Amino acid sequence: MGGAMEMEWDVLKVNPERLDEELRALGIGAYAGLSTGGGKVRVHLVGEWTKADQAKILAAVERHDPAEKSRQRQAVEARQAALAALRKPWAGWTTEDKDDFLMWLAQEVLGDEI
Amino acid sequence: MAWTTPRTWTLGELITKTIMDTHVRDNLLALKEPPSDQVIRNNLGVYTTTSTTLVAVDSANLKVTLTTYGGDVLVWFVGTFSATAGTVLLLDILIDGTTRVGAGFEGLLAQGLGTGKTVVTIPPIVVSGLAAGEHNFVLLWRGTGGATLRLFSDTTSGTAPDNVPAILAAREVS
Numbered sequence: 001m002g003g004a005m006e007m008e009w010d011v012l013k014v015n016p017e018r019l020d021e022e023l024r025a026l027g028i029g030a031y032a033g034l035s036t037g038g039g040k041v042r043v044h045l046v047g048e049w050t051k052a053d054q055a056k057i058l059a060a061v062e063r064h065d066p067a068e069k070s071r072q073r074q075a076v077e078a079r080q081a082a083l084a085a086l087r088k089p090w091a092g093w094t095t096e097d098k099d100d101f102l103m104w105l106a107q108e109v110l111g112d113e114i
Numbered sequence: 115m116a117w118t119t120p121r122t123w124t125l126g127e128l129i130t131k132t133i134m135d136t137h138v139r140d141n142l143l144a145l146k147e148p149p150s151d152q153v154i155r156n157n158l159g160v161y162t163t164t165s166t167t168l169v170a171v172d173s174a175n176l177k178v179t180l181t182t183y184g185g186d187v188l189v190w191f192v193g194t195f196s197a198t199a200g201t202v203l204l205l206d207i208l209i210d211g212t213t214r215v216g217a218g219f220e221g222l223l224a225q226g227l228g229t230g231k232t233v234v235t236i237p238p239i240v241v242s243g244l245a246a247g248e249h250n251f252v253l254l255w256r257g258t259g260g261a262t263l264r265l266f267s268d269t270t271s272g273t274a275p276d277n278v279p280a281i282l283a284a285r286e287v288s
Contacts, residue, residue, distance in 0.1 A: 004167070017262050020164040024260065033165030033260060037157050037267075038172045044165045072198075 002030075007043040007057060014041050017070035022060050028053045079104065115143035117183040144183070151178035152283035157267035160276065164262050168206055168214070168221060168254040171265060171280070177252045178284045184246035185288035189215070191236040191253055193280040194266045197227040201261040205236055206254040214254065215239060221256070231266070231275045240287075251284050 016036050023031055023043065030049035035042045043057055069077070086093070086101055093101075121137045155176050163169060170176075180187065189207055197203065204221030206214045216222035225234045257263045267280040 006169070016162040016164060020260065020262065032167045033163060033169075033257075035161070035163040035165055035169055035171070037159070037161035037265075038175050042169070044167060044169050046167050 002048045004044070004046050005049070007045070007054060009041045009061060010039055011036075011041045011061075013066045014064065015066040015068065015070060017072055018066070018068055019061070019064050021070055021072075022064060023057060026053075026056050026060060028056065031057070079107075115140050115147065117141060117144040148286045149180040149182050150283075150285040151180055152281065153178055155267050155280045155282070156269045157280070158270050159268050161265040161267060161280070162262055163255060163257065164260050165256050166258065166260060168204065168256045170208065171253045171255050173252050176280060176282055177250055178282050179248060179250040180284055180286060181248045182244055182246055182286045184244070185286050187241045187244060187249070187251075187284055188238045188287050189236075189241055189251050189282075189284040190238040191280075191282045192233065194231050194233050194275070194278050195225075195227055195264060196229055196231050196266075197257060197263045198261040199228040201227050201263065202258045203227050203234065203263055204256050204258075205234065207236065207239075208252045208254050209241065209244070210249055211252070215241060221254075227263070251282065253280075253282055 014036055016034060019041070020034055023034060028045075028049065030045040030047045030053060032044040032046045034044065041061065043061070045053070082100060083104060086097055118136055118141060120141060121133065153176060155172070157172070157175070161171055161176075163171070178189075191205070191207070195203055203225045205223050205225075206216040206221045208214055214222075222236055222239070223234070225232065255263060255265070265280055266276045266278050268276050271277045
């Protein structure tokens, strides 16, 4: 089967970043993303997809736990925690602290390129 | 009030109340109150999408419908968005579920977003060539790289910058 189609559920609570990560991890080429709003979750498929793809998506949506943080959120929180740990007088900084800070600074400037 | 194509008068014609009501009064009323619709949407929560193809934000609720007389229609939108830094938002408007206003382009407009709030406006755009009858207009959006886009529309939020509507409007203008 093929073409653009939407799968839709009435779901009040969803963590869109986490569910998107879970759906992308299925490796379905037709998966184009998901949308939330109006009390609904819609999964967008574009191109070639199969009934088996739909079944995998359905299972992933049913498994989804909105309380679970996305990897992106976890990374943000880890960064915030690491930076918070560096808020101390310069005299207390170890060599590892300086290396960590340089790495965070480089990531801030260069993004995912490092 | 219905619009009637103005009468072509004939020499020596007797002007009656019926003619004056139809061709003067009713047409002036139609010009004063043209077909118009506006949604000031409260979603009671944020809209999100990770879609990399244009999809409706909310085809049931963020949609305006007009019954036109066959003239041009102005359509416009304003909303408050955010996303991961470096994400680009594309917006468009779908007419009657089939035709994008920005057909031939990736979208009507593109706007870079970050984690702070950004107000994005589709200014009034003239849509021509619509036949007389009912027409609907739906907002479409997409992002880049699978990032999560947010459109704020939530009167329940205690955070002031989230507590704003998404507004879509259309009006026949000729």
